[in-house]
Amino acid sequence: MGRRRRPRRVRFLVRVLIGVVLSTWLPTAAQAAFTDADAAPVAVGTYAVPAPASITGTFSCQNNRLSMSVTLTDFGAVHRATAYTVTLTAPNGQVTANSLPAGTRATTITRTSTTVGTYTLRVRASVGTWTGQNLERVLACP
Amino acid sequence: MARTATSARSSRIGLTSTSGKVLASVALLGVAASVAGLGTYGSFTSTTSASETVTAGTVDVQLGAAGTTANRLTVAATGVIPGDTIQRAATLTNAGNQNFGAVTLSTTAVGTPTLLTTDALNGLQVAVDACTVPWTETGTAPAYTYTCAGTTTTVLPTRPIIGTDIALTNLASITTAKADNLRVTATLPTTAGNTFQGLTSTVNLAFTATQRAATNR
Numbered sequence: 001m002g003r004r005r006r007p008r009r010v011r012f013l014v015r016v017l018i019g020v021v022l023s024t025w026l027p028t029a030a031q032a033a034f035t036d037a038d039a040a041p042v043a044v045g046t047y048a049v050p051a052p053a054s055i056t057g058t059f060s061c062q063n064n065r066l067s068m069s070v071t072l073t074d075f076g077a078v079h080r081a082t083a084y085t086v087t088l089t090a091p092n093g094q095v096t097a098n099s100l101p102a103g104t105r106a107t108t109i110t111r112t113s114t115t116v117g118t119y120t121l122r123v124r125a126s127v128g129t130w131t132g133q134n135l136e137r138v139l140a141c142p
Numbered sequence: 143m144a145r146t147a148t149s150a151r152s153s154r155i156g157l158t159s160t161s162g163k164v165l166a167s168v169a170l171l172g173v174a175a176s177v178a179g180l181g182t183y184g185s186f187t188s189t190t191s192a193s194e195t196v197t198a199g200t201v202d203v204q205l206g207a208a209g210t211t212a213n214r215l216t217v218a219a220t221g222v223i224p225g226d227t228i229q230r231a232a233t234l235t236n237a238g239n240q241n242f243g244a245v246t247l248s249t250t251a252v253g254t255p256t257l258l259t260t261d262a263l264n265g266l267q268v269a270v271d272a273c274t275v276p277w278t279e280t281g282t283a284p285a286y287t288y289t290c291a292g293t294t295t296t297v298l299p300t301r302p303i304i305g306t307d308i309a310l311t312n313l314a315s316i317t318t319a320k321a322d323n324l325r326v327t328a329t330l331p332t333t334a335g336n337t338f339q340g341l342t343s344t345v346n347l348a349f350t351a352t353q354r355a356a357t358n359r
Contacts, residue, residue: 042219130223
């Protein structure tokens with residue numbers, strides 16, 4: 001009546017398990033070293049190009065309201081702007097655009113249309129490759 | 143005759159029986175204890191002792207006090223546009239009593255990551271250099287700039303700002319009690335498009351020092 005022996009497969013699996021545990025633990029122990037760290041946070045926020053704050057000028061309609069001219073005398077400067085774009089969109093969707101250098105905030109823009117309706121004036125700033133929000137005005141011929 | 147012989151065998155305790163084994167073991171232990179005792183009391187003895195003190199070295203890396211000229215890293219940069227650079231000075235000191243084997247930089251985004259940290263190509267880039275003397279700081283917060291009146295060396299060439307265990311080179315603070323005058327420069331590439339507008343990211347810069355190689359002491 002000898003002791004009952006575990007099946008050979010169980011003993012093999014136990015040995016494999018022990019081997020895996022040791023191979024995982026031993027390198028960790030071997031690589032232990034004194035370390036120390038110090039840290040600091042760096043916060044960075046990017047610019048969001050705003051719309052010009054205000055606009056000053058006049059507009060007039062010609063050719064039985066099928067054309068409009070807008071004369072801008074000034075609009076709010078945008079910090080760090082490298083250029084401005086003024087667009088006038090006709091009732092039929094066609095657009096005229098004027099590009100202005102950063103130091104210029106006055107221009108005259110004209111747009112014709114095949115249909116009668118409201119025109120939309122937009123002014124926006126650019127900062128390098130970034131474009132800002134539009135300052136928008138809807139203009140209706142009297 | 144046969145019955146008499148059987149009776150005689152049953153009255154003896156043999157070594158093959160359990161009782162016999164127990165008795166034999168007890169006897170053996172008794173003899174061994176007696177001999178051992180005799181040996182203990184019968185020997186000349188002499189004892190000497192010596193003490194050895196072993197003190198572990200310390201690995202201690204420290205950044206300068208936050209907010210001072212010794213550590214401007216915590217000064218936030220705002221209104222950054224493509225092409226902008228953000229310069230911050232920091233002193234890194236070996237405050238332990240052992241040389242370092244190496245110093246690495248690990249950077250992680252704090253909070254919700256943005257394109258500034260997730261876009262390795264168009265997002266923030268970082269570089270670190272060192273000056274043999276403290277950097278000369280000009281400008282007002284947060285737009286600091288720095289010039290070196292001594293010699294400048296590259297500690298970390300320009301690379302994406304997020305990384306783990308990035309090796310730093312040319313550090314004087316590898317040696318105990320030495321310090322480095324570092325300038326950390328973050329840059330937003332000119333290729334960062336409109337989608338980078340209005341983003342905010344905080345990056346934690348962790349400098350980790352590891353002990354020097356083991357030697358005989």
